[in-house]
Amino acid sequence: MAGPGGDMQWCFSQVKGAIDDDVAEADIISTVEFNHTGELLATGDKGGRVVIFQQEIENKNHPQFRSEYNVYSTFQSHEPEFDYLKSLEIEEKINKIRWLPQKNAAQFLLSTNDKTIKLWKISERDKRPEGYNLKEEDGRYKDPNTITSLRVPVLIPMDLMVEASPRRVFANAHTYHINSISVNSDNETYLSADDLRINLWHLEITDRSFNIVDIKPANMEELTEVITAAEFHPHQCNTFVYSSSKGTIRLCDMRVSALCDKHSKLFEEPEDPSNRSFFSEIISSISDVKFSHNGRYMMTRDYLSMKIWDLNMENRPVETYQVHEYLRSKLCSLYENDCIFDKFECCWNGNDSVVMTGSYNNFFRIFDRGHRRDVTLEASRENSKPMQVLKPRKVCAGGKRKKDEISVDSLDFNKKILHTAWHPQDNIITVATTNNLYIFQDKVN
Amino acid sequence: MSEEAEGTMTSEEQQEMEDKVISPEKAEEARLKARYPNLGGSDFLRKRLQKGQKYFDSGDYNMAKAKMKNKQLPSAPTEKTEITGGHIPTPQDLPQRKTSIVASKLAG
Numbered sequence: 001m002a003g004p005g006g007d008m009q010w011c012f013s014q015v016k017g018a019i020d021d022d023v024a025e026a027d028i029i030s031t032v033e034f035n036h037t038g039e040l041l042a043t044g045d046k047g048g049r050v051v052i053f054q055q056e057i058e059n060k061n062h063p064q065f066r067s068e069y070n071v072y073s074t075f076q077s078h079e080p081e082f083d084y085l086k087s088l089e090i091e092e093k094i095n096k097i098r099w100l101p102q103k104n105a106a107q108f109l110l111s112t113n114d115k116t117i118k119l120w121k122i123s124e125r126d127k128r129p130e131g132y133n134l135k136e137e138d139g140r141y142k143d144p145n146t147i148t149s150l151r152v153p154v155l156i157p158m159d160l161m162v163e164a165s166p167r168r169v170f171a172n173a174h175t176y177h178i179n180s181i182s183v184n185s186d187n188e189t190y191l192s193a194d195d196l197r198i199n200l201w202h203l204e205i206t207d208r209s210f211n212i213v214d215i216k217p218a219n220m221e222e223l224t225e226v227i228t229a230a231e232f233h234p235h236q237c238n239t240f241v242y243s244s245s246k247g248t249i250r251l252c253d254m255r256v257s258a259l260c261d262k263h264s265k266l267f268e269e270p271e272d273p274s275n276r277s278f279f280s281e282i283i284s285s286i287s288d289v290k291f292s293h294n295g296r297y298m299m300t301r302d303y304l305s306m307k308i309w310d311l312n313m314e315n316r317p318v319e320t321y322q323v324h325e326y327l328r329s330k331l332c333s334l335y336e337n338d339c340i341f342d343k344f345e346c347c348w349n350g351n352d353s354v355v356m357t358g359s360y361n362n363f364f365r366i367f368d369r370g371h372r373r374d375v376t377l378e379a380s381r382e383n384s385k386p387m388q389v390l391k392p393r394k395v396c397a398g399g400k401r402k403k404d405e406i407s408v409d410s411l412d413f414n415k416k417i418l419h420t421a422w423h424p425q426d427n428i429i430t431v432a433t434t435n436n437l438y439i440f441q442d443k444v445n
Numbered sequence: 446m447s448e449e450a451e452g453t454m455t456s457e458e459q460q461e462m463e464d465k466v467i468s469p470e471k472a473e474e475a476r477l478k479a480r481y482p483n484l485g486g487s488d489f490l491r492k493r494l495q496k497g498q499k500y501f502d503s504g505d506y507n508m509a510k511a512k513m514k515n516k517q518l519p520s521a522p523t524e525k526t527e528i529t530g531g532h533i534p535t536p537q538d539l540p541q542r543k544t545s546i547v548a549s550k551l552a553g
Contacts, residue, residue: 016551017550017551017553018550018553026547027549027550027551029551043551045549045551047547047549049548049549051549051551051552071551071552074548074549074551074552080510082500082503082506082507084503086499087499087500087501087502087503087505087506088495088497088498088499088500089497089498089500089506090497091497138535138537139535139536139537140535176494177494177496195493195494196494220491223490223491223494225490226490226493226494245490275468275470277468277470277471277473277474278474278477278478278484279470279473279474280470282489328469328470328473329469329472329473330473331469331470331473331474331477332473332474332476332477332480335477336477336480341489435550437551
């Protein structure tokens with residue numbers, strides 16, 4: 001992974017999406033997720049559409065280049081709906097996509113908007129039947145009197161067709177807006193979390209779900225925190241965590257009781273009360289929580305930092321990484337333009353040694369835990385020549401700006417990278433700007 | 446920092462100045478309070494729970510959607526080659542059902 005110098009270098013591989021600056025709202029990418037082998041990459045957008053890319057088979061002519069991702073399937077997952085009771089629109093925006101581990105020839109994924117989760121089956125068809133007795137090839141029915149002999153239809157090869165069909169619709173279980181879904185390691189159940197409640201579903205059953213967490217206060221005036229993200233443990237099917245807008249993470253064990261309102265562990269970093277400001281709670285709100293692949297750690301992302309927690313230690317994180325500390329002196333403006341409420345995601349690499357998250361100005365940050373090194377890179381069309389090595393970026397917080405540095409005031413806060421994903425086995429990363437998907441891979445010598 | 450001509454600062458003002466030096470966050474908070482003196486407490490949560498534009502009723506919603514659709518979709522020329530009335534159509538004769546939803550540009 002690390003070259004002889006110890007630093008990983010990243011090269012541009014591909015970019016997907018339109019070049020023009022005029023971005024239709026429907027094209028805004030809202031989620032990105034690799035499947036368990038990394039062969040498939042799914043994206044969801046604000047228009048309710050899912051696009052799946054597939055990695056081609058090894059490039060035999062150039063074995064040192066990893067293969068490209070090309071469009072495999074695209075479908076409309078969710079449509080806008082109207083909640084008649086509340087007179088509110090239900091957005092079709094895809095909040096999350098989660099793949100199921102593959103069990104047979106077809107692929108399955110869960111996609112969700114604010115209210116409804118759907119299980120989609122993506123299957124390939126590469127054969128079609130030919131030689132019917134009663135039908136012509138073009139579908140017209142034959143006159144039965146003209147048929148003098150019988151034949152057995154045969155299956156002949158045809159151009160690959162990829163079909164997506166909705167197999168289950170899990171609806172009407174959430175009063176508030178769904179922010180997370182997570183498939184259990186038992187591959188039979190999954191959870192869905194909204195602002196105040198978490199429900200447990202069985203993948204086969206759509207008309208019932210169990211409520212496992214409910215933090216709605218009896219009196220809504222007493223509401224002090226909401227659920228921001230939730231995830232099942234990668235191996236222990238009884239364990240899940242959920243994060244809150246107050247910067248805490250609760251770990252729950254479903255064996256303890258049916259309703260997991262009482263946590264088994266509470267992860268919270270003590271705060272210095274003298275440092276508290278109006279912004280403290282807002283920037284401590286956790287926007288994403290992800291277990292490490294080995295199941296021993298979890299990572300949380302709040303507005304300015306990423307923290308790695310050892311599941312055995314609740315009172316503080318074991319590692320803290322500053323993503324863009326220079327924004328601390330800009331909180332007033334970021335509050336005014338609402339950017340302070342942006343929800344950044346984070347991800348682990350395949351062996352949990354490196355973590356990644358996005359920032360503004362189409363910058364994204366990669367932290368190498370082992371080598372204690374970090375780098376800031378930029379996703380832009382200017383650095384999009386094939387295999388072009390990305391140059392590290394530096395933001396100048398104040399004082400004299402060196403050459404090649406960018407000052408905080410020149411950052412474009414409309415160019416945010418909220419969604420990133422890391423291939424489960426390889427050093428291939430994908431980063432979503434507002435409406436483009438960038439794929440980078442590490443430099444192979 | 447010390448302005449002896451105007452007299453010594455109160456201990457409160459001194460503390461505030463120290464805060465600004467120590468904590469950029471507190472400085473930002475002061476700036477915000479200066480601009481919005483009436484900023485209330487935690488309405489964020491309540492606002493967050495009810496995100497989304499409220500419409501008067503479903504009719505209002507459908508009108509708004511129709512207006513948006515007219516703006517977004519470029520007007521497509523109607524096909525003149527549609528078969529009507531000549532004979533009973535077969536699947537091959539019927540035109541492909543036009544997708545009312547525009548495909549994602551990521552797939553382009």
